[in-house]
Amino acid sequence: MNRVATVEQLAINTIRTLSMDAVEAARSGHPGTPMALAPVAYVLFRERLRYDPERPHWPNRDRFVLSCGHASMLLYAALHLAGVKQVGPDGRPTGELAVPLEAIRQFRQLHSRCPGHPEYGHTSGVETTTGPLGQGVANSVGMAIASKWLAGYFNRPGFDLFHFRVYALCSDGDLMEGIGSEAASLAGHLQLDNLCWIYDDNRITIEGPTSLAFSEDVGMRFASYGWRVVRVPDVNELGCLRSALAELDRPSDRPTLVIVRSIIAWGAPTKQNHHEAHGAPLGDQEVRGAKAFYGWPENEQFLVPPEVLEHFRQGHLADCHQQADQWYAMLAEYRKAYPDLAAQLDCLLKGELPEGWDAEIPSFPADPKGMATRVASGKVLNQVARRIPWLLGGSADLGPSNRTELTFPEAHGDFSVTNPTGRNFHFGVREHAMAGICNGLALCGLRPYAGTFFVFTDYMRPSMRLAAMMGLPVLYILTHDSIGVGEDGPTHQPVEHLAALRAIPNMVVVRPCDANETAEAYRVALQRGDGPT
Template sequence: MTKDIDQLSINTIKTLAVDSVSAANSGHPGAPLALATLAHAIFQKTKFTPNHPKWPNRDRFVLSNGHACALLYSILFLYGFDYTLDDLKNFRQLNSKTPGHPETPHCPGVEVTTGPLGQGIANAVGIALAQKQFAATYNKPDYPIADARTFCIVGDGCLMEGISSEASSLAGHLQLGNLTVFWDSNKISIDGSTDLAFTEDVPERYRAYGWHVIDVDEENPSLSTLSKAIDEASKVTDKPTFVKIKTTIGIGSEQAGTAAVHGAPLKPDDVKHLKKAIGFDPEQSFVVPSEVTDYFKKSVESKDKQYVEWQKLFKDYSHHYPELAEEINRREDGRLPPDWERFLPSYKPSDKAAATRKLSETVLGALTPVIPELIGGAADLTPSTLTRTQNAVDFQPPSTGLGDYSGRYIRFGVREHAMGAMMNGIAAFGSNFKVFGGTFLNFVSYAAGAVRLSAISQLPIIWVGTHDSVGLGEDGPTHQPIETLAHLRAIPNLSVWRPADGNEVSAAYKAAISSVSTPHVLALTRQGVPHLEGSSIEKASKGGYVLVEAQDPDIILVSSGSEVSIAVEAAKLLGKNGTRARVVSMPSFFAFDQQSEKYRFSVLPDGVPILSIEVMSPFGWSNYSHVQFGVSRFGFSAKYTDIYDYLEFTPEGISSRANKTIDFYKGSKLLSPLSKPFYPQSFDLFTHGR
């Protein structure tokens, strides 16, 4: 066995990764074999310590090609993160710490959940942005308490996905000199050679984006070559760095350089061949030489010293800047400013009607000065989403004259998918960033991959989705979301809010900003809505509540958003004919489902027919109503009032359907739609397993 400790360490990383994949009989051994040297070089150069894994000034590492996670788990294990050999042996097994792609917060040392290609590099751009903003906000002369960097490995697949282009373009514009991306150019994808579909000059593309590009000539470069590239990248402070590295996928195996080694375990004879070639016993598995254990232990001791030095710096900083230090400590503890909720606006029915997007602007204007960790922007829709508050400073390179790095308003450009993944990165950075992004609700669908990962990763980001229905009017069916809320509501651990008035908008923001593990989507109107008699922030915070009560109701009208006020008028119309109608406002299924059974049944009891009203797909409303009045077709280009009249979302249209519902169920023994043999939300991913 070689005694060159670096090479021995690299070979140990390789064999641990291969053994993990073989033990599972599932996984991707090719990339870990090709990238072990690079990963070793990066982790040698980066600032972190497993003894303080949440150190705010640690460097961040993102494995965008997350299928190579056996590599990441192996190196994290060697550095002393909370993994054992048994965890590596349980790779890809139920409830293990080593799932088939890196997951946060379940996997120690993993910064973001990766796997869907392109998401990781966009996350890395978001992390680097957060690092820049945090540093510009809190650093002082002679006190560089925030000077961390972000490192990311991407594969060919990541760079084929459009999201990586979106994020890389913005990173270049923002001159994120603290970001280094390594491209593992092995010219292999699942279909075979990348010559089949991916032949562009990628380094030239990144130069055009405004990146510093390092093209490493050496194939399967040595540790020293890679270390020099990392050093060069770290000296570039005015632009992100893109490093092209040519590797051979599955190097050392008998299938090296082929697609066959990408996504299937090595055959047993090939594992033995590989181990023998690099000096390991081919008959043994999960071997960690004592020299390697000692080497990584000493490396951690060195990294611990960096942490201790930073602690001393921060202690001195705290003496000179006590208010800023306390603010940093508060944010790191996950605490919001005291009494921030009192700044949430509340409304009376006599207040002027307004679009809920406008009411959202009011909330952001009230909270932005109070909550310094509140940061966000829009996907080139600032005038439409109303997400930029008065006196906001844009997050921009100071050299552009457009803002500075302490700015808290982000111009994401027309890049919804990158915006979603960058928001995930900003939230994953930590320091309790509360990040929001604005676009039309329909175009949240452009970012569906990132939205889903927010929920999986328990990142409490906030989507401000305006123009929430056919109520946006003349832009027509291409812009009018019909199925969007049904899709979003179906995603586990995603809280969707469609507020009906100003109090409900404030309740939605209260839930979103208070959240520590659930992302939120706020669906907001373009058209004006009245402030409702009976609404309040407290009531709306329950997700669903009785807005208009009726004694022994003949029917319950349950609705959300702009249709709630129409339902109220329909109830009045029904009352003129002697029909008693309760009106329930349901701004959030997710929040309502968290309430006690007693409360939920008090709102939607047995024995009363329930009609839901929402001017979009009725899919999902059967959990809360017996009959659904919705829209199962695409919209129209017309004035919104004409569309509502045409679709009969009017007091008359609702009251007519209410009467038909009452007649249909007359004489029936009717159970609430909440009545089920078991509550469908009872198995919670985040409290069971793992």
Template sequence: MPIPHHPSQTELDTLCINTIRFLSVDAVQNANSGHPGMPMGAAPMGYLLWTRYLRHNPANPDWFDRDRFVLSAGHGSMLLYSLLHLTGYGLTLSEIKQFRQFGSHTPGHPERGHTPGVETTTGPLGQGFGNAVGMAIAEAHLGARFNRPGLDVVNHHTYCLVGDGDLMEGVAAEAASLAGHLRLGKLICLYDDNRISLAASTALSFTEDRGARFAAYGWHIAEVADGNDLTAIGAALDSARAETGRPSLILVRTHIGFGSPHRQDTFEAHGSPLGAEEVRLTKERLGWPTDPPFLVPAQALARFRMALEEGKRAEEAWHGKMAAYAREYPAEAAELGRIIAGTLPPGWEESLPHFTPLPKGISTRLASGKILAAAASRIPEIIGGSADLNPSTYTVLPDGGDFQAPSAVAEDRQGAVGPVWGYLGRNIHFGVREHAMGAILNGMAAHGGTIPFGATFLAFSDYLRPSLRLAALMGLRVIHVFTHDSIALGEDGPTHQAVEQLAALRAIPNLTVLRPADANETAVAWQMALERRGGPTALVLSRQNLPVLDRSPLAPADGTKRGGFVIREVKGGDPPELILLASGSEVSLVLAAEERLRANGVRSRVVSLPSWEVFESQPREYRDAVLPPGVTARLAVEAASPLGWHRYVGERGGVIGVERFGASAPGDVVMREYGFTADNVCRQALRLIGREGEGA
């Protein structure tokens, strides 16, 4: 017997909702792969949100003041693809039919930049939730910076659809805690509370009171007992939009695989096609034609396509407001246009400090702090912070103020870095939440209008690696400052001493890793990071002081822009018999070793390789000029795992690296005990050229 349409739904509502359901079901069945259950259960809330609440223009997915929608439960991608197709984003029905096929615009999980209208790449659960928090932070900050009385030119909501798996993940818990503290009232999360995970019922693993948990975080909570009740969902959304002082979680009790006679409320509906017979039975039960597949009734399509005209009017109204804004605040309007375009202020690089040669030197983390402060004084869209490590990572913006809820300005703010500026502040205190920090930075970058940065120790980059990987996949301009980069950090010991992390970061496609050798190379590295628009950058910096190199006999620090360069050449122009390679803090070490080798008659070239990724992007002719194929005696020195270095030293070369965990002792002692001395470099170099046992 067919299921009658819900009392809260008109016949047109039901037709539209079932169109979403069966586009999803048919696409999954056609691909013989995917997750049909979530779109079937969540279709009513998706329909209501996209047709009555979401302010968007399908004809211009990049309109800046649009509402953002994040499908954090990315496995339910066909829900999003159905909505994008139906509302007119240019995602054709033929693309729906190519769901999960090579080269299609409907991949298994939503991908930013690949499908029009997809705000962020989701699939790894909890990430989209964290991204949504970042988007809400960006909106709040830009609104505080640019809005004027009667002219709210940045004023939109961030909506996020989450599932049970999202709320199980620790990254979501971290992000939710911070969002509640920051009182992000324009963040609204719809929770698809179907109580089924991929493997079983959530009764086996997830029985906490989710509403009470989020209430404790400081969130507004609303509950909808029936996921098909459009009236109740609408009332909950209205209450969430009215609550401006807290983010909102709406718990919507849904049924996974709704309408399926044998799969509804079972884990079988989560991650597998229903099967041809079950598809037929489900269509019959919901009163849907069993043939043809991919049916889009004209009446339903007309209702969805109203989004085009409504979106056009909304965007035109915004442009009208922007025109009035530009007349009254021309400088601010020009600045807003610049940051929306993602360009940097002209001449900003003139602010970067230059460091005079200094044998004792300074740490690259301290130099980085000075550089960041100088750059931020000229680039106001730089905003970020650390995972409670500002005093150690030197990532405070001295004149930036603390990013806090405006109502916190009047409260006791003991220990604040500087004046509390509400949402205008640029110092974000992420707390000890590295993973949420990474996901939030991604959301801020995806939103646009900000250049976000975050900082922690290099050893703890593992905590945010999933977010960093997604930033690389999406090509987001996010800057990560990783300090305390090796065993040289000393007494904190092996738990804090990075060993394998450099190799792990270098393995991520589209992540640029920069490990500068001194303060001036650090300035160049920051310039590269800020100018890079196609992906994230990791700045890997020392805790210990490093000499500020005298560049008069060496190559300029600008060589960093090529990723690898000859920093010291053989005197007299003779060809080298040995090449010494290093990155970061070990460059000064191999320069000292080269002086000894030269005194012993060894013709050595020193090559600095601050970024393998940038070096590999150079023309073959340049790379061969730096590392001549005919010179096979090569020794690389880096206080990290040697993994990967053999691509540069070859079979005959050697690597002085770290192949075990560190130790707790003063940093210079640890480095000496692990073989990072000029004596050992000379010894290993002489062995490579067949002069083993000679002094140097």
């Protein structure tokens, strides 16, 4: 074995052993998946992803989403080895590591930067909060859409500002969840060729083998969605893994699914390929046995060989740092060539709104018959959207009823593969995916809105809750909001929904009673930059 191959394997085993040691120290956690997927993390973070550890908020960085958030140590180990820097409240790198070794030692402990599931805004390099399965893959679709929209709106000849890709690592559970199917279907329809899901086909769930409840052909399902499907028969074959991921470089009009066969807790003497390795510490003897299998010092804990750090941070990451330098230099020239667009981009990236954004919010005259609030909402939405070019969204096939369609020419019609600047989105009857996708759009700086009947927030609430946890300024436009929808019957009468949404921390719920209150509701909602409304 040559030196490069030796260091590669040493780096992969460092990810594995850090994960095992952290779970053992915490006496809780999920060691099996990080042990299995360490080769994926290695290839992605050392060779594949375009990101700058010194500037983790570089706008054109590739995004990585750990949809199987329980495998969080896989991400924390990679961020540590890559040397990703923490960003402070002012948005500037602090100079300290986002994940120092001490944070890994404090895995799953209060105030550690390594919580049990990744939390957006807490640890730099974590692109979204995951844990509830399926949410991350839906977010990744929103991020991929955002890349297309940002490119369509801001890029100009000689100024290729946006072209980032999105990679999501997902589990059997992510693909069993309905939101995963909804998001995959829409991604295929939209032909998001900048999106790659890596599916960990380990055939193990908490209760036992996946065959207990899951027997479909995932590859055939995704092919029918319009995805390109690539298979890796053994995750430990790095050449095969690299070749599969390189498929993303080939021209295509499809998102890519890489199906990777892995063995959970690979190397553990008695627990590899067993459901007991999913969500509990392996135990001292099993850890020692696994380390012996890897050729690792059995008594060492939280060992990071210096040659691994040197290997991880050279080459590709140095090139990415140079690419980020070039990007910021290009942005400086862009400011000179397109000052108005640059000012809009600065505003977007800062999470601010353009000056005078609310100047055209109408004041409605008294009306004895009363204008329906959804009608007033449609009028106000179109007025404010004229002045906020990155306010975009749609409905779950209820646009005409919700009045969520942007009708003015500058809205550029419907978003599609041939019209990436379109600001009207047709999410289809996919309320859950719609909410998760809107979170992904917001995580890229856009101001998304989602519309449906109030009663159907039952389908959206998991993603709405995560938007509140992450402080994302997503706007929900919810019509048909009372028992006054009588003819439709009790299935469409939202009785308990108001209390349910108001119970979510950091969710602002406004229920205007007339047209002018609706106008003011928009003023309040769009000024919020730290949570959904």
